[in-house]
Structures are given as structure tokens and as C-alpha cells.
Amino acid sequence: MMTETTELGIEDDGENSTAVMGSYGSAVWPVYDAAAEILVLWAINQPSMRKHNFFVRQSSHSLSIDACGHLLSILQSPSSMGTPGVTGAVMWDSGVVLAKFMEHAVDCKRLVLMGKNVVELGSGCGLVGCVAALLGAHVILTDLHDRLKLLKKNVDVNVGVLGNARGSARVMELTWGDDLSTEFVAPLPDFVVGSDVIYSEDAVTDLLQTLSQLSGSHTTIFLAGELRNDAVLECFLEAALGEFQIGHIDQTQWHPEFRSHRVIIAASPKLEKLVLKELLNCKVPA
Numbered sequence: 606m607m608t609e610t611t612e613l614g615i616e617d618d619g620e621n622s623t624a625v626m627g628s629y630g631s632a633v634w635p636v637y638d639a640a641a642e643i644l645v646l647w648a649i650n651q652p653s654m655r656k657h658n659f660f661v662r663q664s665s666h667s668l669s670i671d672a673c674g675h676l677l678s679i680l681q682s683p684s685s686m687g688t689p690g691v692t693g694a695v696m697w698d699s700g701v702v703l704a705k706f707m708e709h710a711v712d713c714k715r716l717v718l719m720g721k722n723v724v725e726l727g728s729g730c731g732l733v734g735c736v737a738a739l740l741g742a743h744v745i746l747t748d749l750h751d752r753l754k755l756l757k758k759n760v761d762v763n764v765g766v767l768g769n770a771r772g773s774a775r776v777m778e779l780t781w782g783d784d785l786s787t788e789f790v791a792p793l794p795d796f797v798v799g800s801d802v803i804y805s806e807d808a809v810t811d812l813l814q815t816l817s818q819l820s821g822s823h824t825t826i827f828l829a830g831e832l833r834n835d836a837v838l839e840c841f842l843e844a845a846l847g848e849f850q851i852g853h854i855d856q857t858q859w860h861p862e863f864r865s866h867r868v869i870i871a872a873s874p875k876l877e878k879l880v881l882k883e884l885l886n887c888k889v890p891a
């Protein structure tokens with residue numbers, strides 16, 4: 606079958622289409638409809654049949670993981686998980702999957718993080734932000750105020766002590782929906798990343814407001830989420846599709862040893878960028 610490439614970079618073979626989005630150099634599956642996407646994701650991945658927490662052990666006080674040529678040691682605080690509302694005191698699978706996806710994408714030259722500005726939302730224990738810094742990015746890892754102590758410790762242990770780290774990492778408070786200080790927006794980041802940050806319908810509006818405030822025409826967002834609650838993910842996708850172009854990244858592009866049927870990774874640039882490109886490409890009648 607013939608494959609055509611449209612003005613938006615979408616490859617269309619008549620049945621399936623993929624698109625290149627933002628600064629991620631490989632084709633992704635565009636998401637057009639939230640409810641249809643949820644049906645497909647749950648039907649294909651059957652998440653309820655899969656093991657939870659495959660890559661992490663949340664009862665342990667630390668998680669050791671090889672990344673970027675280093676053995677990283679991510680400290681966890683399992684006892685804090687008894688406190689109502691605390692979720693970031695331990696690692697979640699989607700954090701491990703996203704961190705290893707970024708490392709793999711850089712190795713495969715689909716992604717350049719060297720010298721780029723990255724903001725991580727809801728960093729929790731901080732593995733994703735630490736790996737981005739080790740891949741050469743200048744990263745601001747963020748979370749709620751009472752989560753920052755453990756996060757800072759993990760950044761110090763895993764990035765601060767490595768004299769040969771090519772990027773940098775710092776920790777700042779950021780509550781979704783709040784006004785952002787200039788450090789976050791001047792300049793706007795090249796990438797915004799987040800793992801397991803879509804888990805409550807109540808937080809969707811605030812999370813989207815922050816994603817929107819952080820996104821310029823050059824910003825690409827990577828979100829990894831657990832297929833845990835279809836209603837919450839559908840609510841997020843439905844609201845996000847009004848403002849962002851979203852594409853899910855096929856598992857074949859993830860790190861081969863860190864794939865999970867309970868996790869999805871999506872890439873998302875602002876819609877305006879594509880609309881602008883479409884306008885520039887349209888033919889004006891003489």
C-alpha cells in the first residue's frame with residue numbers, strides 16, 4: 606500500500622497513520638479521540654491482568670538502577686506512604702519506564718537532551734529528572750513543598766556528586782495550577798516531563814494549566830502514565846486534546862528491558878505549532 610506524508614508530517618497509508626511531533630525524532634500514534642483511545646489502550650494492553658510495580662519495590666528504602674553508565678541509588682520513604690495524600694515518597698513503574706525511555710531515545714538519536722532546559726512535574730523521588738540531567742539537560746525537578754527534602758537528597762546523591770555530569774539539576778517547589786515564577790518561564794523549557802502525574806480527576810485542570818503555562822512553540826511534553834483508572838485518563842485526554850496535539854509512543858521505541866503493558870508514554874506539543882505550520886503551508890489563491 607502507498608504511504609503518503611501530509612503537511613502535518615502524518616504518514617497515512619489509508620488504514621493507520623503516524624506523525625512526528627515536537628522535538629521527538631520518531632513517529633508516534635496521534636490521539637484524536639479520548640474515549641476511542643481508552644478503549645484501544647485497555648483492549649490491547651489488558652492492564653488489569655498485568656503485574657503492578659514490576660520495576661520497583663515500594664517497601665524498600667532505596668531503588669538501584671543502572672542509567673547513563675552509573676548505578677543510581679534512589680532513596681525512598683515507604684513509611685511516609687501512610688500519610689494521606691502522599692504518593693511521591695516511593696518510585697512508580699512509569700517513572701522507571703520514562704527514565705529508561707529517555708536514555709534509550711538519546712542513545713538511538715531520536716532525542717537530544719544535551720544543553721536543553723527541562724522541567725519535571727511531580728518528580729517524587731526524582732529518577733526521571735536525575736536521568737535527564739545525566740543525559741546533559743539542565744533540569745528543574747519540582748514537587749509539592751513537603752516532598753522536596755527527599756527529592757533534594759536524591760538529586761545530591763545521584764547528580765550532585767558526579768563531577769562528570771554534563772547537565773545540571775536543581776529542585777524547586779511547584780504546585781500545579783499556581784502562578785509560575787520566572788525561573789520556569791524565562792525561557793520556557795524545551796521539554797516538560799512527568800511520570801504518574803495523571804491519577805486524580807480533581808488535579809486534571811490544575812495540571813493542564815501548568816502544562817499550558819510551561820509550553821512554548823518549541824516545547825515538547827513527555828508524560829508516562831499507569832493504565833490504572835480509565836475514567837481519570839479519559840478525563841485528562843479529553844481536556845488536553847483541546848489544547849495539545851497528543852501522540853502515544855509505541856512500545857517498540859521504549860527501552861527493550863523496560864516495557865510494560867500497564868504504562869503508556871505520550872508526546873505532546875502545543876496545537877498552535879501545528880496549526881501555524883499548516884497555515885504557512887496552505888496555498889493562498891492569487
Ligand SMILES: C[S@@+](CC[C@H](N)C(=O)[O-])C[C@H]1O[C@@H](n2cnc3c(N)ncnc32)[C@H](O)[C@@H]1O
Binds near residue numbers: 692
Ligand atoms: C504517583 S506520584 C509519581 C512520582 C514520580 N513522578 C514517579 O513516577 O515515581 C505523583 C507525584 O505528583 C505530585 N503531585 C501531586 N499533586 C500535585 C500538585 N497539585 N502539584 C504538584 N505536584 C503534585 C506528588 O507529590 C507526587 O510526587
